[in-house]
Amino acid sequence: MFENIQFANPQIFWLLLGLPVAVLWYFFKRKDQTASLKFPSLKGFPKNDLLPRLKPVLFAMRLLALACIITAMARPQIREISTRTKTTSGIDIVMAIDVSSSMLARDLRPNRLAALKEVASKFIxxxxxxxxxxxxxxGESYTKTPITSDKGIVLNALREITYGQLADGTAIGMGLATSVNRLKDSKATSKVIILLTDGVNNSGFIEPETAANLAVEFGIKTYTIGLGTNGNALSPIAYNADGSFRYGMREVEIDEALLQKIASVTGGQYFRATNNQKLEAIYDEINKLEKTEIEEFRYYNNEEKFRPWVLLAGILLLSEWIFRTTVFKSFV
Known part of the structure; x- marks a missing residue:
């Protein structure tokens, strides 16, 4: 009966504090309410001990009726809430991911590329x-997935990204330019590129500065991330006879000045991730910086439930009156 019940005027329940006061008043005044007459002997009167003892039931019925009226005044109701959300300021995001051989370095666990894919999946x-x-x-770039609202497609595409799909090298300018091309026709209020690399620009025919200027022209903000520990990292340095990589210690080279310039020119920020925890923290920070404005509409449907309480109070008062004027008439 009380499941999902809410009260529109819960402050009314303060009136229930008067009920214990009424009980105390009745307890101390009940003898004064009944006329008494002394007889030397009651042998000539019929004995009826039960009805006088049940007389407080009438008072209890009044109290219960009063409690029901107070509950009805508090307006019990069942509230159904339906919501509808509207994205008022959507963001289009392109994640540009470096997949050169150096992304297989093991300074992040289990390697840079695997760590990035795990953190990027959570971000998506x-x-x-x-x-x-x-x-x-x-060494070149391509669009793995155009901008889409289908997160399942994006996550599956991210899982499919591996080393070896492109010629080796680090074409930062090409990666940024391809990302700009994906966003230039977007009608979104905010357009963002998250560009990650662990090296220096050494491939491609588009300079990073040129690509950054294109981003500025189309109003695209770029966040850049330099990935890799400070110093040396266990990285692929050659191929074994079976085609697998031979690993050795190699100095980490990241063109931080270039990444900082790209971020500054386009209105973004540069971050440096030297381990898994910092990489995750960076994506969390970008997630906080780029907030989507969502407008939520709530519709309330209230079903009033005070009528049963009023009916119960009426039944109690009517029953109390009937008992008082019939069964208990001789004792009232």
């Missing part, structure tokens, strides 16, 4: 109201 899942696309680049 936390952006349900935005469109996201993927660009992969190494």
């Amino acid at each position: 899942e936390e952006r349900p109201n935005d469109r996201i696309g993927l660009v992969a680049y190494a």
Whole structure:
């Protein structure tokens, strides 16, 4: 009966504090309310001990009726809430991912590329109201997934990104330019590129500065991330006879000045991730910086439930009156 019940005027329940006061008043005044007459002997009168003892039931019925009236005044109701959300300021995001051989370095666990894919997957899942696309680049670049609101497609495409799909190298300018091309016709209020690399620009025919200027022209903000520990990292240095990589210690080279310039020119920020925890923290920070404005509409449907309480109070008062004027008439 009380499941999902809410009260429109819960402050009315303060009136229930008067009920214990009424009980105390009745307890101390009940003898004064009944006329008494002394007889030397009651042998000539019929004995009826039960009805006088049940007389307080009438007072209890009045109290219960009063409690029901107070509950009705508090307006019990069942509230059904339906919501509708509207994205008022959507964000289109392209994640440009470096897939060169150096992304297999093991200074992040289990390697840079695997760590990035894990963190990027979480980032994508936390952006349900935005469109996201993927660009992969190494010695050249290509669009892995155009911007889409289907997160399942984006996540599957991210899992499919591996080393070896492109010629080796690091074409930062190409990766940025391809990302700009994906976003230039977007009608979104905010357009963002998250460009990650672990090296220096050494491939491609588009300079990073040129691509950054294109981003500025189309109003695209770029967040850049330099990935890799400080110093040396266990990285692929050659091929074994079976085609697998031979690993050795190699100095980490990241063109931080270039990444800082790209971020500054386009209105973004530069971050440096030297381990898994910092990489995750960076994506969390970008997630906080780029907020999607969502407008929520709530519709309330209230079903009033005070009528049964009023009916119960009426039944109690009517029953009390009937008992008082019939069964208990001789004792009232």
